[in-house]
Amino acid sequence: MRMLLAWCLLVLAALPAHSAESNMVLINGTVVAPDRVIANGWVAVENSKITAVSATKPVIAGARELITKDIIFPGFIDLHNHPFYAVFPRWTPPRVFANRYQWRGLAEYNTTIQTPEGKLVEKNFCDIDAYVELKALMGGTTSILGVFQPADAPRIEPCIAGLARNLDWASGFHGSPLGQERAVNVLGVKPFDQKLSEGAMAQFRTGNLDLAAVHLAEGQRNDPETKAEFAMFESLGLLGNKSAVIHGVALTEPEFGKMASAGTSFIWSPRSNVVLYGETADVAAALRQKVLVALAPDWSPTGSVNMLGEVGYARTVADHQFAGLISGKQLFEMATVIPARIAKIDDKVGSLKAGLYADLFLLRSDASDAYDALAKAKPQDITLTMVGGMPLYGSAAHLATLGLKEAEPVKVCGTDMAVNGPALGIGGLAGTAARLRKALAGEKATLAGLVECP
Ligand SMILES: [Zn+2]
Known part of the structure; x- marks a missing residue:
């Protein structure tokens, strides 16, 4: 709602009274469409939706025109994140671990991250939400899962709506009130994690959902505790076409075979796996x-800060461990249309197609190979991120062309960029960051940067 209000106010402020139809934009650049890459193509946006994707310029009277040399991608769909931890700086673990239960029990981890996170979420929910969702948007993410599911939340804060779509809180796909979402994150299959995800599991058992993304087999491939989890996953009734396995480092080819037969999907998170366990899942299998x-x-403490970073990391892992297995286009799809299919929202987002929501980002790069450019992109190369037709982050020039007058400047790896300040809340980014710095200082912690520069 906050986002909607902010945008309405901005549109009203930016436009002459007679031109309500001017919330229409023609974006020109290299268009990464589902079936082809269109050099010098066009994406037409009318209000919240894409209305045309074409090689020739669509005719829409009164539309603004954003003429670029950038590459236009559909926004990333992030199905495995714990976004609220993104206010904490990167954590360098003292060693690699056999499994997730080892580091989660470390005093060092609990003192510096876990305990402060719990306290901050209680007191500073809206500021954390705004800051971490901006971090996601700056990496091209337009939909994200994992804040925690409404059924397990003490309350639903209305400020969760806006900025990136929260697929477990406020996607914008199911109208109001909040909490009608059809995707949940399950923290694990052991009793302790089942307790933390009671609401999500209850919703799964009712069948009234499209996706339960379940943490599973997160540890080293030869760790007995990690290897034992697939059987627990099966015995909980989770193997089926409404679930996806997160991590699965210790999964074997026959287990992937069972998942394929059942229609269970897989969510790969290589960077965090390599940092914590020294190895990642057998994606080839x-x-x-x-x-x-x-x-x-x-999550950002041991994984990439955002989806753009993880695409780059996965490119390197694929080239070294699974040479020739994953093409640039495939990697792009693993971050966009495939997660949309897994969450059963591919009729809404995940591709640049007429009829879908205008969730997209622009990348300033060599457009001769769009997929290669994506894997090599740096944080400052993203020049616009838009959710439902609303510009939220980008270059000041692009935001101005789109009629955003209250863009707030921000430096990104030495480059001048801007954010849609009013969409973040009171005081924009500066106000949000100041309140968070103060709150984190009270927990002897510092606020993580918005991006990590190469
Ligand atoms: Zn996780």
């Missing part, structure tokens, strides 16, 4: 078994 594989960063 998953792909051989024809499991749908999506890519997502897990």
